[in-house]
Amino acid sequence: MPGGSIVVGYTATDAGADAAALGARLARSLGAQLHLVLVLPSEGTRSPSVVPPERAYEDHIKAQAKQWLQDAIVRLPQEIARSGHVRIAESFAEGLIAAGEEFGARLIVVGAAGGGIFGRHRLGSVASELLHSSTIPVALAPVGTASTDDHVVSRVTVAVGTRPGADALLDEAVAVARDSGSGIRLVSLVPFDVPPGLDTGAIRLVGNAHADEALATVTAALPSGLEASSVDAPGDSVEDAVxxxxxxxxEVVLVGSSRLAQPRRLFLGSTAAKMLHELPVPMIVVPRTRGEGGNLS
Known part of the structure; x- marks a missing residue:
């Protein structure tokens, strides 16, 4: 059933607006409730040399944070169930993960770091920490998402390799496609995800067999009326292919966590990181939940 909740890591910045816009798109598409979460640093993160702020000042900061959240909430589409929350934590990422677990979120959404190119991704410290520790899938909003008119998820592209963890990734892709009523496109990364030394013919045979198997799995799981297709990634490198x-x-792209990740946690691998440099659409990174390794490395 569609629904659940989505947590957005919000700040009163362009990146925060991008994250809120992507969160709204996903919430509308998935029929989910949206929680905008603004994390303030706890006292334990402040330097001992810093004079503790007066209570009135802390109250002012919290009040300002609540006002920023309220301003953001009123700009979101009115038909989306949404709320704002101020949380205190030692780090922004820690606060978001805690909020995600509190609300039973199916996704945590964050924006790009400042200084990025319009329409592209640029990982900041919060996103990097999330991508190496979250137990919940993380959605990354490209720079400028707030200025686009993409109000629903139109298609789910899944980057699949041959390493363990593909089942969890395909399950998540099917759930997103089913709840959003969109189709799935499988992009095989087998040519970039096999042991070195294999000849071109062997790589192609492995890739074709793997793509056919994944396509059959997805097609069987999708409701009637939703289509799935598979394409070969063109080019000589991950970046070239993307x-x-x-x-x-x-459109959104789903990738699996690295084989280096512990079960039920994220770890962004090199293949996914290379994809991120060229992607003009949001990326959702899915934790490994079964097997001994991740999907992309």
């Missing part, structure tokens, strides 16, 4: 793929407005 740069040559076509993208629909509102």
């Amino acid at each position: 740069a040559h793929l076509s993208w629909l407005p509102g």
